[in-house]
Amino acid sequence: MQAEQEQIRAALLESDLEAKLMAVGALPVVVAAQNWVALPTPDLPGRPAHLRLVAPRDVPRRRNLGSPAGRFALLHALAHIEFNAINLALDAACAFPGLPDAYYADWLQVAKEEAAHFAALRALLREMGGDYGDLPAHDGLWEMALETADDPVKRMALVPRVLEARGLDATPGIRARLQALGDRQADAVLAVIEREEVGHVAVGSYWFRWLCNERGLDPEQHFFALLDRHYRGRPGGDFAVAARLAAGFSEWELQTLRARAAGEVASG
Ligand SMILES: [Fe+2]
Numbered sequence: 604m605q606a607e608q609e610q611i612r613a614a615l616l617e618s619d620l621e622a623k624l625m626a627v628g629a630l631p632v633v634v635a636a637q638n639w640v641a642l643p644t645p646d647l648p649g650r651p652a653h654l655r656l657v658a659p660r661d662v663p664r665r666r667n668l669g670s671p672a673g674r675f676a677l678l679h680a681l682a683h684i685e686f687n688a689i690n691l692a693l694d695a696a697c698a699f700p701g702l703p704d705a706y707y708a709d710w711l712q713v714a715k716e717e718a719a720h721f722a723a724l725r726a727l728l729r730e731m732g733g734d735y736g737d738l739p740a741h742d743g744l745w746e747m748a749l750e751t752a753d754d755p756v757k758r759m760a761l762v763p764r765v766l767e768a769r770g771l772d773a774t775p776g777i778r779a780r781l782q783a784l785g786d787r788q789a790d791a792v793l794a795v796i797e798r799e800e801v802g803h804v805a806v807g808s809y810w811f812r813w814l815c816n817e818r819g820l821d822p823e824q825h826f827f828a829l830l831d832r833h834y835r836g837r838p839g840g841d842f843a844v845a846a847r848l849a850a851g852f853s854e855w856e857l858q859t860l861r862a863r864a865a866g867e868v869a870s871g
């Protein structure tokens with residue numbers, strides 16, 4: 604049924620916040636994808652028209668988390684990441700025909716969880732008298748979708764196993780800061796996100812390995828080959844080891860990532 608693929612695509616392109624959350628909620632959890640066709644990743648996914656996208660250096664800083672403005676800026680930045688994650692999951696679910704039905708079910712489940720993450724953060728912004736879209740946001744988060752639009756093995760490696768995995772690394776530090784401030788409400792939202800994101804990275808790991816297997820590729824070697832080819836960011840430093848192991852990283856991959864991060868520090 605191509606109608607389901609079109610329905611996912613329509614949710615991806617929807618710009619209105621309420622309509623988009625409704626559209627994601629209405630998506631099926633199981634699909635029969637045998638007759639799906641290639642639908643190219645859009646240059647721009649649907650996002651609120653009034654959201655101002657700026658270079659990362661022009662995104663408002665959030666050093667003083669203890670002030671209302673600092674808290675709002677942090678929650679807004681996190682909401683933007685989750686909003687983008689909805690679009691990334693929807694695109695993963697409709698851009699790559701020819702995979703097992705379980706692949707699409709997994710990414711539809713991820714999209715629904717991302718929508719819940721976004722809605723929970725947005726609720727905190729609204730409690731503070733604002734909303735998502737009030738601050739400028741990072742303009743670069745869709746680039747990796749376009750960079751990996753031609754091949755699901757690239758997408759699985761670079762989006763869940765790099766971008767979402769970096770989220771696993773970053774969340775404990777953010778939670779510690781919120782806990783130090785006694786911000787139980789925001790910390791509780793991040794606790795749910797932290798737990799569910801392990802599942803998203805695990806979905807990426809599973810399908811990355813599955814695709815490598817199909818093509819006779821060594822998944823560990825191929826992961827780093829793709830990282831070299833497509834990721835220009837820093838490999839990171841503080842890895843959330845337990846979370847990454849639970850999310851399907853091998854000991855060897857973690858050791859290699861750590862060695863690369865150390866090498867990068869040494870070479871400045
Ligand atoms: Fe999320």
Ligand SMILES: [Fe+2]
Nearest residue numbers: 688767800803
């Ligand atoms: Fe996620």
